[in-house]
Amino acid sequence: MKRDKTILLIGMQLLLLTGFIVIEATNQPQVFLRGALFIALAGITVMLLFMRLRFKVKLASMIEVLRRASSGNVNTRLLANDEPVVNEFIFTINELIDQLDKIRVQTIKSEAARKSLLSNISHDIRTPLTSIIGYVDALNDDIAASREEKLEYIGIISRKSTALKQLIDEIFDLAKLDADEVPLRPETLDLAEMARESIIEFLPVLKQANMKLIASIPEKKCLVTADRLSVQRILNNIVKNAVHHGQHGKLLAVELTEHTASYHLTIWDKGQGIPEEELAKVFERMYRTERSRSSMFGGSGLGLAISKALVEKNGGNIWAESQPGKKTTFTISLPK
Template identity: 30%
Template sequence: MGDSRVRDNYLSKKISIFTGLICLLILLSVIYSLLILKEDIKKEDKSNLLRIETSNQRALIKEMFKEDNYYMESDFYDYGVINLKGEVIFSSISDFNKEEKINLENEIGYDNAFDNRKNGLIRYSTPLVNNGFQEGIIIIDLPQNVLNSGNKNEKFLPLWILLFLIGVLAFMINRFVKIDIIKPIKELHKSAKTILNGSYKCKVNYDYHGEVGEFCHDFEAMRGEIINSKEKEEKLKRNEKELLACISHDLKTPLSSISGYVEGIRDRIVKDEEGIKRYSNIILKKSKELSKLIDDILEQSKTELNEMSIERKEIYSDDYLMEVLGDLSIDVATHNMRLTVKGEIPRALIFIDTIRINQVINNIIANSIKYSRAGESIEIWLDDDIDKITVNIKDFGSGISIGDIPFVFNKFYRGEKYRNTNISGSGLGLSISKYIVESHGGNIKCSSALESGTTISFTIPKM
């Protein structure tokens, strides 16, 4: 039911019908007022119009006649006073002269002949009555426009203005409803339908304030959240497939080695104590690699779910780093390499999870050992800035190509280049390190070139 109303423009049609009815009523009101005006003009003849127009002048002329004192008001028309004998008593009309005798029959009433003789004026005569007796005739010349129906139009003018304003208001309401209500509703309906069909690209473009605008903004925010959730879901699915593929490959390699050496001992391929010891050491080494791989996978899973615990505490940078680097120098020496600390270690109060930052440094150093030759050195130096300390770790190993640098912090990165080599590792170390550094409010970056070594730098904010 609702869908069919949207498709059939139900609301839009209703608004158009109501607006049309308002306009029709306005038109009928105008036609009706014009008909009334026409009827009033028919009922009221020219004499009535002249009588109304000259009513004030006639009363004043009577007073002046009583006092025998004629004077001209500023708003008076030209007039004349004639007694019953036809003698002109007073006149401001150019056709009559005082004491002149005229023919009364020609001057009484509405003079159509005069209308034709002198264009633009109408001569109107009315009896001069005092105390119930007629004493003469008053003749007044008026402009011809007094017969116009302008005074009738004026009485309908407020009505017409009101109807015009109602029409304008109806038009504005119709436009407002269509643009600010119906249009965004249609956009919302269209966007919702596309979302139901599995597409999230249909945007609601209505971007104004008000109740409808806020609703559209909220709808867009909801659509954005749906898009983000969908992207995260698809990313998790891709990660899951990638994780399963990488785990199956990385677990298979050490397991195959362990299985092969165990079979060698079982089948007595090696019989002497030295051979069994060598096989056992290899099995132990591969088992540790397998354990490290499983630990890395678990850590990476925690980073994906934002569940890696970060328990920070206050500590001075020099105390912490001197202890960590001292322990690492011993581990590096066991691989026939040197760990060199260049410059001084700055003293500043930092707020870190020491175990997790240890993990970052260990991951970077472990990569440097793996991809460097025996006898080479690993250099560490620290940059002391106003708000942070930057730890720089450089090796002189095989390096990374420029095209691969943007991806070194992606999980399983090594799978792209080193998976089929004899170098062990999960490819998760730098990805986990990036998560830990950023969880502390710092950042991590890589600079490298093939056969020129690699430098990994990360920052620790000061307190």
């Protein structure tokens, strides 16, 4: 480690002063020695003064850099070429500037995501709400000519209201997940049994959509430690997503496999699939592929984001793979 020059020079000053004191105490008239000590002491004092002035200039430069960083210019950095203690201080400042730069970038991304989220939420709330108001006004104005037409209007209002309530519920769920206000109660669960239960719930929907079911789930227990409600919500969201977007392929497959430290639950379909450039975005909030933005194909765009958050809170992972038109796979990994 490089020595601290300031401490070294101050130490030499003390030695020289000690020499002066010894000479004076012994009353020895050593003129040459006194002169040498005086010159050395003066030289060290000048060096210390020079170092002090240079440090003052360096300090002013650091203050200026910090001011630029605080005003938003986080591309500036301090150069380290000084005493070890000062260099360490400079390294710390540079690290803080780096962190400030990362926070700034993250803030920009978060702000853009927030605006996009609010825009999408506003659109998705306004659309069914406008439809509901329109049909209610139609009923109030007796536009419906027959009882059957009135019942049809009421049915539309009911479906739109249910969809709107589901969207609002999912928005609140995401807000709670972000605020870490969703209490988890980990317990030992049989993932195989829960997967079977989830599939059974969707059998009427699969029959209505004329989709074939392929299930490969072990008969033995596949034990994981997780929150039961979270796992139920995750399975429901992923299966619902596969049914919703895989109807064209007329097939839904569920496979549960055992790995070294985890179980992988894979749910796949042969629907239209997800383009490669959009695959990394499917777990983003309110994200939907262009095709799924229509009322015929679109969901709230929050189900997969909620599933990802819940999987990660339970110590697992989730990812998607897709060959458009051939096979789209969502895999949930939970530790044993």
